[in-house]
Amino acid sequence: MxxxxxxxxxxxxxxxxxxxxxxxxxxxxxxxxxxxxxxxxxxxxxxxxxxxFVDDATNTIWLFPGRTSKPYKGFATNRRIEFRNDDVSDIKEDFTMYLDYISPRISRGGMAKYKGESNTYTTRAVSPAYQFCEKTIIMKGRYLNENDIKEKAKHIVIGRLVEQDLFGKENALGKFLDIDGIVYKVIGVFQDDGGDNEERLIYMPYTTRQLIEKNTDKIDQIIVGFKLGIGYSGAMAFERSLDKYMRNKHVIAPDDQNGIFIRNVADQVKxxxxxxxxxxxxxxxxxxxxxxxxxxxxxxxxxxxxxxxxxxxxxxxxxxxxxxxxxxxxxxxxxxxxxxxxxxxxxxxxxxxxxxxxxxxxxxxxxxxxxxxxxxxxxxxxxxxxxxxxxxxxxxxxxxxxxxxxxxx
Structure with missing residues (x-):
């Protein structure tokens, strides 16, 4: 050799x-x-x-209301389903063994103004638990807390690019931002690995949004975070139980595909x-x-x-x-x-x-x-x-x- x-x-x-x-x-x-x-x-x-999936939690189930496509128990077809605050509290009470966190969400567009700068942004009215769903990283200040929800405070947490757009080099923390004619105090600035769109969002307490909208208790979606310990099969069982529970509560036919929509992120990830x-x-x-x-x-x-x-x-x-x-x-x-x-x-x-x-x-x-x-x-x-x-x-x-x-x- x-x-x-x-x-x-x-x-x-x-x-x-x-x-x-x-x-x-x-x-x-x-x-x-x-x-x-x-x-x-x-x-x-x-x-x-x-x-x-990197910027969102993978142990979440999203619930969206729809319109019924079938008559059921005396209710006519094409009935609009609406989620309310009691849906959140009932799920929290009846599914404790599965639940890690839960948050309502109400999404709206709004014109935000600060001094001579203005731009249109999506506002999301949520609870403190929503931070776990989006994996929001706080750069300055804090996220929403339970006192903000209870007091219906006009507090907001803005994305990094919102601060950059409207405040320039000025620190946004503690400043007041006008959104559609209502003034909110900036209590936090966040960043998100999801990209630019995620960092141009504004979060506020969902109770504050409901107060602005004639003190309603309606919500757009419900995000449920389940315990990771239940595993994939447990997550699928939880989804089926949650679907049946919400259909019974809102009187939706079991085979009505349009009355309620559920997206299980764990199933999508797999x-x-x-x-x-x-x-x-x-x-x-x-x-x-x-x-x-x-x-x-x-x-x-x-x-x-x-x-x-x-x-x-x-x-x-x-x-x-x-x-x-x-x-x-x-x-x-x-x-x-x-x-x-x-x-x-x-x-x-x-x-x-x-x-x-x-x-x-x-x-x-x-x-x-x-x-x-x-x-x-x-x-x-x-x-x-x-x-x-x-x-x-x-x-x-x-x-x-x-x-x-x-x-x-």
Missing amino acids: FSRDRWQEIFQSIGKNKLRTFLSGFTITLGILIFTILFGFGNGLKNTFQEF QTLQFAGILQMVVAFVGIGTLLAGIIGISNIMVFVVKERTKELGVRKALGASPGSIVGMVLQESIFITTIAGIAGLVIGMGILNFVGVSLEEFFIKNPYVDTSTVVKATLLLIFFGALAGYIPARRAARIKPIVALRDE
Whole structure:
């Protein structure tokens, strides 16, 4: 293996057969390169699906009122369902074993003004528990608390970009903001990993919004956070129980698909990640197919290479070379070429992933990467089959009698 003479022979052989060596190495490099890129893209797709849920809690169930599409128990069809404050308190009381937190939500648009600056923003009237749902990060001040709800305080928590838009370099904390003619005190500034749209929101107590809207007790949606300990099956059971409970309370037919809508984030996350996993498997399958094509290619090339060198091997045997030394030389050359080409494909592939990674986000491929161990294993696999591809024909050629080998054309 470490014979200087043998290495000299190998490099002489490579130098005399540049095209053959290039084709052999190119097959290996291309196989590893394509495998690395495809596998990295598969991981990038999976990252995109996971990133989709990063800014919100995954243990939430959202309830939306609708309009009935069927008559039921004396009530006419097309009846509008309305959620109220007692729905929140009843769920809190009757589903304690499942419940982690619960919050109503009322969404409205509004024109916000501060001094000479103004802009239109979405306001969300919520309870303090809503912070857990959106994973809101407080930068300054505080979030809404129970006293704000109880006192129906004109307090707001604004997004980072709202402060930037209206207040510039001025600290918004403690300042007063006019929203549709009503003045609110800014008690907090938040940031959100969900992006710019999430950071242009304004939160206020839901009781304050209800007071403004003629002291109503209506709410738009209910967000229920369930305990993580109940698991996926428990979350699905909770969803079914909650659906039945709300249908009974609001007199909605069990098979009415439009009376009430429920979105279970846990179920969506599972389905999405399963889909991402399938995509990754498909991409990996294509990558493995590329590896197999590389293996077949290098095998065919090595068969041709050994056949081409039959006369040379015959001369070596005639001069006293043993079959083992001949096989060892061909095997060492095959492993050397395969290793160098495989490492080149690995380096080029990972370099391409690092170079194009950020630019692929618009194609829903975020931070494409591939584990080093994965591509190293793939490279070792190709090296093994490259060695095997060289060993089998070399062993066959080493058994040929010198006189027969010398007659080969």
